[in-house]
Amino acid sequence: MAAPELLSGWGRTSPTLATVHRPDDLEQIVSQVTAPSPRGVIARGLGRSYGDAAQNAGGDVLSCSKLDRVLAIDVEKGTVTVESGVSLDTLLRVLLPLGWFPMVIPGTSYVTVGGAIASDIHGKFRHGSFADYVDRMRIVTPARGAYMLEPEADANGFWATSGGMGLTGVVTEATLKLQSVETSRIVCDTERTNDVDDCMERMLERDHEYRYSVAWIDCLASGGHLGRAVLTRGNHATFDELPVSDRSTAREYVPRTLLAAPPWIPNGLLNPVTVRAFNELWFRRAPRTTHRVVEGIKPFFFPLDSVRDWNRIYGPRGFVQYQFVVPFGSEQVVRTALERFSAARVPTFLAVLKRFEHDSRSLIGFPMSGWTLALDIPASPRLAPLLDGLDELVVEAGGRVYLTKDSRLRPELLAAMYPRLDEWRSTRAALDPDNLLRSDMDRRLDLSGAGRRGS
Numbered sequence: 001m002a003a004p005e006l007l008s009g010w011g012r013t014s015p016t017l018a019t020v021h022r023p024d025d026l027e028q029i030v031s032q033v034t035a036p037s038p039r040g041v042i043a044r045g046l047g048r049s050y051g052d053a054a055q056n057a058g059g060d061v062l063s064c065s066k067l068d069r070v071l072a073i074d075v076e077k078g079t080v081t082v083e084s085g086v087s088l089d090t091l092l093r094v095l096l097p098l099g100w101f102p103m104v105i106p107g108t109s110y111v112t113v114g115g116a117i118a119s120d121i122h123g124k125f126r127h128g129s130f131a132d133y134v135d136r137m138r139i140v141t142p143a144r145g146a147y148m149l150e151p152e153a154d155a156n157g158f159w160a161t162s163g164g165m166g167l168t169g170v171v172t173e174a175t176l177k178l179q180s181v182e183t184s185r186i187v188c189d190t191e192r193t194n195d196v197d198d199c200m201e202r203m204l205e206r207d208h209e210y211r212y213s214v215a216w217i218d219c220l221a222s223g224g225h226l227g228r229a230v231l232t233r234g235n236h237a238t239f240d241e242l243p244v245s246d247r248s249t250a251r252e253y254v255p256r257t258l259l260a261a262p263p264w265i266p267n268g269l270l271n272p273v274t275v276r277a278f279n280e281l282w283f284r285r286a287p288r289t290t291h292r293v294v295e296g297i298k299p300f301f302f303p304l305d306s307v308r309d310w311n312r313i314y315g316p317r318g319f320v321q322y323q324f325v326v327p328f329g330s331e332q333v334v335r336t337a338l339e340r341f342s343a344a345r346v347p348t349f350l351a352v353l354k355r356f357e358h359d360s361r362s363l364i365g366f367p368m369s370g371w372t373l374a375l376d377i378p379a380s381p382r383l384a385p386l387l388d389g390l391d392e393l394v395v396e397a398g399g400r401v402y403l404t405k406d407s408r409l410r411p412e413l414l415a416a417m418y419p420r421l422d423e424w425r426s427t428r429a430a431l432d433p434d435n436l437l438r439s440d441m442d443r444r445l446d447l448s449g450a451g452r453r454g455s
């Protein structure tokens, strides 16, 4: 029997011990999902969810690290079939030289396809969520074992699994639709905005000209500069848009990690003074405006991936990512959140503001048409009242917080934030009637409702 391993999410806030299995064939997965140890089992990808979604204290964790094969690429249809442990980094290395690119890309390349489906992840602005581009997936559930799941044939099962945080089954394989691109570069425009209102106005005015749009906000700015931002938007570069010197490597993708965070950094290194100085420097360094600059995929989409283990800079206490979405018309909630963070002098690096133009089809998916704000905050006891207060505003506005980033939400707010929760629970219960799929997040929030039923 394998020795228990200590697992945490990317925020490193609440590590717990579990027995980790690393199966490499379907038969093993079926037996681990249908007959786990008494505390149940949960799938794990690359552990980039911030909280406790891919942990299972005292139980089993099924790591997808050996499910790492690209199985087929259909260049006629523009689809790729992969095992669920394949990372987006691997996908990009394989697909970009062939002129293909995933439809939805998050802020790090170190997530697996299984993790991307289970959180129904979103990208920068347009084109929906990850699962909108999943043609079909193979799933293993306690009730039915292994089978193929397609949105047309079983919409409920499909949309309960997409965004279902691993609690409906283990995804082992998926076929994804792709977009074709001429190059591995982005043509991007950058502008500084005076404050958050100016930023939102500019996004509303001209986002439609771009495929990708994101604003990096200085949360420590206050007064007339509250929410000042650097707005970066871009489109895939065509071959003709590349400088001549780049054309011989038009579709090359060979990103490197440049730095590694040291293994131990004291709590308190990030304080309002050091973070304010960083934010100031960063804002001043950004050009007032740039137009049509050609950038690589990595600096544009994954700036933090250049520093290995950057999550360690928050020290042993770890950090929380707070991400919420509110519908259009609730801009005041974004403003109030920034006011409260700035007034509380919470030492937070840049926050990210994006717009969604879609609602996730997942029964408990996160995206809804509106504004989403995400920020990383060092863990500290004084955070609870601040974030609890913001949760209330988010709920009142009809918004929600993002489960895959969460480590502290109060369970009583879940149903208000996720109005289709009961529908999801009953679909889930049919796939896992004995509640064998369990995670620390599930126990904390009673997401599955298994706690109320006494399991």
Ligand SMILES: Cc1cc2nc3c(=O)[nH]c(=O)nc-3n(C[C@H](O)[C@H](O)[C@H](O)COP(=O)(O)OP(=O)(O)OC[C@H]3O[C@@H](n4cnc5c(N)ncnc54)[C@H](O)[C@@H]3O)c2cc1C
Pocket: 010, 042, 043, 044, 045, 046, 047, 048, 049, 050, 053, 054, 064, 084, 085, 105, 106, 107, 108, 110, 111, 112, 113, 114, 115, 116, 118, 119, 120, 121, 122, 123, 124, 164, 165, 166, 167, 169, 170, 171, 172, 304, 404, 405, 439
């Ligand atoms: C720097 C950074 C930037 C990010 N940017 C974005 C962003 O822009 N947009 C966004 O939406 N998210 C973003 N995320 C969050 C990330 O995309 C999600 O948390 C994603 O689910 C992580 O994938 P993972 O493979 O690491 O999964 P894990 O963190 O290991 O697991 C996450 C969830 O997926 C489940 N799961 C994993 N594999 C499977 C499987 N094979 N079958 C069933 N369930 C499974 C787990 O049980 C768990 O509930 C970001 C995270 C980081 C660290």
